[in-house]
Every structure is written in structure tokens, then in C-alpha cells.
Amino acid sequence: MRHRPVNPLLHPARATFLAVLALGLAPGASAETVPALPEALVERVVEWRRDFHQNPELSNRETRTAARVAAHLESLGIEIRTGVAHTGVVGVLRGGLPGATVALRADMDALPVTEETGLPFASKVRTTYAGREVGVMHACGHDAHTAILMGAAELLAERRATLPGQVVFLFQPAEEGAPAGERGGARLMIEEGALEDPRPAAVFGLHVVPQYAAGELAYRSGGAMAGSNRLEITVRGRQTHAAYPWMGVDPIAVASRIVLALQAIPGRRMDARLPSIVSFGSIHGGVRHNIIPDEVELLGTIRHLEPSMRDELFERIERTAIKIAESQEALASVSIPDGYPVTYNDPGLTAAMLPSLRAVAGDGLVEGLPRTGAEDFAFFAREIPGLYVWLGIRSPDVAEGDAAPNHSPRFVVDESALPLGVRTLTQLALDFLAQRAMNAP
Ligand SMILES: [Zn+2]
Ligand SMILES: [Zn+2]
Known part of the structure; x- marks a missing residue:
């Protein structure tokens, strides 16, 4: 650089x-x-x-x-x-x-x-x-x-x-x-x-x-x-009947927590005087109202304006998603491919x-x-x-x-x-x- x-x-x-x-x-x-x-x-x-x-x-x-x-x-x-x-x-x-x-x-x-x-x-x-x-x-x-x-x-x-x-x-x-x-x-x-x-x-x-x-x-x-990067997260839980959520691991609930936590990183965990953004544009998981699915996929975008912020922002996103999933006995994998x-x-x-x-x-x-x-x-x-x-x-x-x-x-x-x-x-x-x-x- x-x-x-x-x-x-x-x-x-x-x-x-x-x-x-x-x-x-x-x-x-x-x-x-x-x-x-x-x-x-x-x-x-x-x-x-x-x-x-x-x-x-x-x-x-x-x-x-x-x-x-x-x-x-x-x-x-x-x-x-x-x-x-x-x-x-x-x-x-x-x-x-x-x-x-x-x-x-x-x-x-x-x-x-x-x-x-x-x-x-x-x-x-x-x-x-x-x-x-x-x-x-x-x-x-x-x-x-x-x-x-x-x-x-x-x-x-x-x-x-x-x-x-x-x-x-x-x-x-x-x-x-x-x-x-x-x-x-x-x-x-x-x-x-x-x-x-x-x-x-x-x-x-x-x-x-x-x-x-x-x-x-x-x-x-x-x-x-x-700077713009695509954000891809897969949350893996365990499928079960929605009436018995304790029998499985609900990736939809975990994904929801991840969305709320990640979009708050720019305002709470990064220097908020320098703008950055995390937005989600797509969440997919499940096929029916009463089945908790195995997996949820989230797609989003990360923006930042100060080159030196990039690595810290990416690390926090990855760590936060993984730790939230872990705390719920789910598994999150995070991918941030090369962007602009x-x-x-x-x-x-x-x-x-x-x-x-x-x-x-x-x-x-x-x-x-x-x-x-x-x-x-x-x-x-x-x-x-x-x-x-x-x-x-x-x-x-x-x-x-x-x-x-x-x-x-x-x-x-x-x-x-x-x-x-x-x-x-x-x-x-x-x-x-x-x-x-x-x-x-
Ligand atoms: Zn254009
Ligand atoms: Zn143009």
C-alpha cells in the first residue's frame, strides 16, 4: 500500500x-x-x-x-x-x-x-x-x-x-x-x-x-x-420442528443476532468519526413456517473510507459473527472476498x-x-x-x-x-x- x-x-x-x-x-x-x-x-x-x-x-x-x-x-x-x-x-x-x-x-x-x-x-x-x-x-x-x-x-x-x-x-x-x-x-x-x-x-x-x-x-x-467488500456468512444450526426449538439449533435466530451486532460495529466498535458501513441485502434460510432449518445464508456489503480501518473492521466482523454463533452452539463461517x-x-x-x-x-x-x-x-x-x-x-x-x-x-x-x-x-x-x-x- x-x-x-x-x-x-x-x-x-x-x-x-x-x-x-x-x-x-x-x-x-x-x-x-x-x-x-x-x-x-x-x-x-x-x-x-x-x-x-x-x-x-x-x-x-x-x-x-x-x-x-x-x-x-x-x-x-x-x-x-x-x-x-x-x-x-x-x-x-x-x-x-x-x-x-x-x-x-x-x-x-x-x-x-x-x-x-x-x-x-x-x-x-x-x-x-x-x-x-x-x-x-x-x-x-x-x-x-x-x-x-x-x-x-x-x-x-x-x-x-x-x-x-x-x-x-x-x-x-x-x-x-x-x-x-x-x-x-x-x-x-x-x-x-x-x-x-x-x-x-x-x-x-x-x-x-x-x-x-x-x-x-x-x-x-x-x-x-x-472501499467496498462483499460479505458472505453461512450460519449452520441443526434442523428441528419449530414447536420444539430446544431439540435443534436455530440458525435464523443466530443470524438475526449477527445482523444486529454487525451493523452496530461501525457506530460502537470502530472510531465513529471515520465512516464505515455494514449492510445486509439478502438472508436466505428455511422453506416452511414450522421447520427450523439447518442453515441460513447472509449476503451483505462492507464500506469504509479510511484505508487504515480496513483490517480492524474486517477482523471485528469476522470475530463477532463467529463468537455469536458459538455462544448459541451454532457455527458461522465468514468470507470477505477481495473488493475495491x-x-x-x-x-x-x-x-x-x-x-x-x-x-x-x-x-x-x-x-x-x-x-x-x-x-x-x-x-x-x-x-x-x-x-x-x-x-x-x-x-x-x-x-x-x-x-x-x-x-x-x-x-x-x-x-x-x-x-x-x-x-x-x-x-x-x-x-x-x-x-x-x-x-x-
Ligand atoms: Zn456506476
Ligand atoms: Zn460510474
Whole structure:
């Protein structure tokens, strides 16, 4: 793990300053502020986004999207590698001046959701998913992410001659998770060398969210999105007639105690100033009202926002479930398979890039609350310092509470937000390379 804890004995401002220096950055150095996008580029970004929206592809099946991305990068003279983690595209833009490497990431996959927006470019695509016929929709806005990064690639390629270093473009498949039996996403891209040759010194990305209005850009230093793990518990008792419970061991009663005890761990056994969550989404056991079954299965999710909490939280969950079962003469087995790490915004990098975010967003820049959803950008940010920001896409005439959330069949993107996304990624890349170049020996 790469998360460098900041020495708590240091004054926070000084600790942040040292964290900035540790990244080899010259604080305050910045390139030009990226101006408003030319109208022709705005139109192209919107056209790309609508094309992806109308032709969405599920995780690990993003072949059409990837082909469009690859053709665009090649037309800009950017070196590309295709087929990375199945359908991913990695581009490398080599600047005219020597310098560091920075990575920008966009995800390309859609979801098995049947669109209900009524937009003229709404998706009518249908496919078979997990054995059922479903609609396919860009209900998480990855169509916007892909179009935004294509626009940023264009702006950066135009500045190639004066660019001090390299920009790596990570067009990633399967952010929403690979289909059953397949691997994919950021982790597989890393395994297949997406962060090698050249090795980026930092990675930036963004997500469109309706919690913020178009024109707003939100950031958070440290844990920004949750680490997420599936929780599987099997409680074994002994089957008996429900009228004679003492003749067996009741796994339903034990499972109930486990549910209540585990969801109370974040508030009672963990430092409650740092959020964590245990939720159950499924309990199965038994077939009839008057038979106590042998076994109950519980499925849930664990979320945490501070990487250092993870091990203690998992241990307490496992120990509590096992001990409760033991106390009732039942047996609990607990499994917490590998999940998503915390999407951790490096505090030094966040501090160093704040002026860049302010330069493009102005008064629209807001410090956001962490989000308890997970994001597989986290895998990139676990390898190298990362910063992941949220781009507001709610139309100004929609109240915050009325906006359909990500993954809803009514999720919509106010396209007037797209240019700010393009400028944000471009500015972050330019300023990061400028800061590294200023600090170079
Ligand atoms: Zn999503
Ligand atoms: Zn998403």
C-alpha cells in the first residue's frame, strides 16, 4: 500500500506542504489556464457522447467504443495500445520537452438498465445479461467520461510541442465489474502494463454526478469513495420442528443476532468519526413456517473510507459473527472476498492541484463530502498518487432531490457541463507536468 500517513505532530499546513514536495512538485507552478473550448470542439464532444449513449456496450464488450477512441487518438498522432484488459485503449502522447508522465483515465462501459429518459438519442440497445433479456444504457455517465477524455486528448495534442513530458490516456473497460467468470477493469489493466512504459507519476479522473449542478466541480482530500467488500456468512444450526426449538439449533435466530451486532460495529466498535458501513441485502434460510432449518445464508456489503480501518473492521466482523454463533452452539463461517480499495485522493497531490481546479471551475469549485459508493479508479490510485473529482451534471432547473441518481433508468447528463470536464482534465495534466518540470534539477 502506498498511502503515506501524514505525521500528526506536524502542523497540518506544513504536513501538506511536505507531502507536496514529496511528490516532486513545485507548488504554485502552473501552465496557462485552459481557455473556454472552441465551439467546434464542444460540438464534437457532444456528438461523441451522444453516439456512445446511443450505442452503449456492457463491461468487457466495449469494442465499438474502443474502436472510436483508438481512431481518434491515432488521428491526433497519439501512440496507442488496444485490447488492454480485453477492450481497453492506452494512449501515450509524447511532449516536445523532457519531463514526467501523468495519466488521465476514463471508463467506457454501460449498464444492464433499460433507458427511460425519452431523449432523442436514448439507447434502444438490448442484450442478454445473466440469462435475461435487458436494455443497455449509459446510466452511470461513462459515455460522458469517454467523450470528455477524447476532448482533453485533442487539447493536449495541440500543445504537444511545449509539453514537458508524457500524457498517458487510460480508456478503461468494465468499471462496473466484469461479467461472471471474467476478469476486467482497472486491476487487469494494471496487470497488463497500463501503468508501465512510461510509468505515470500521478493519475487523474472524474465522475459525473447529479448531486452537483452543471458548472460545479467537487473534490475531497483523502478517502473520497468507499472501499467496498462483499460479505458472505453461512450460519449452520441443526434442523428441528419449530414447536420444539430446544431439540435443534436455530440458525435464523443466530443470524438475526449477527445482523444486529454487525451493523452496530461501525457506530460502537470502530472510531465513529471515520465512516464505515455494514449492510445486509439478502438472508436466505428455511422453506416452511414450522421447520427450523439447518442453515441460513447472509449476503451483505462492507464500506469504509479510511484505508487504515480496513483490517480492524474486517477482523471485528469476522470475530463477532463467529463468537455469536458459538455462544448459541451454532457455527458461522465468514468470507470477505477481495473488493475495491478506498478511492484515496493523495493529500499532497490534492493540495498541489487545488489551484488548477480553481482555475477552471472558479466559484463552481466545492469541497465535497465523501461518497460511500465504490469506484475502481481506486486501483490506479493505489499504485500511484491519484486525484478523482466529481463533475456536476444536474440541470439548473432540477432540484437536487429530484435528480435521478447514477444507475437510474432516468439518469440524464446536462451536456453544458462537458466542457468543464474537458478543461479540468487538461488543466490537471498541464499543471502537473509544469510543476514537475519546475522542480526538476
Ligand atoms: Zn456506476
Ligand atoms: Zn460510474
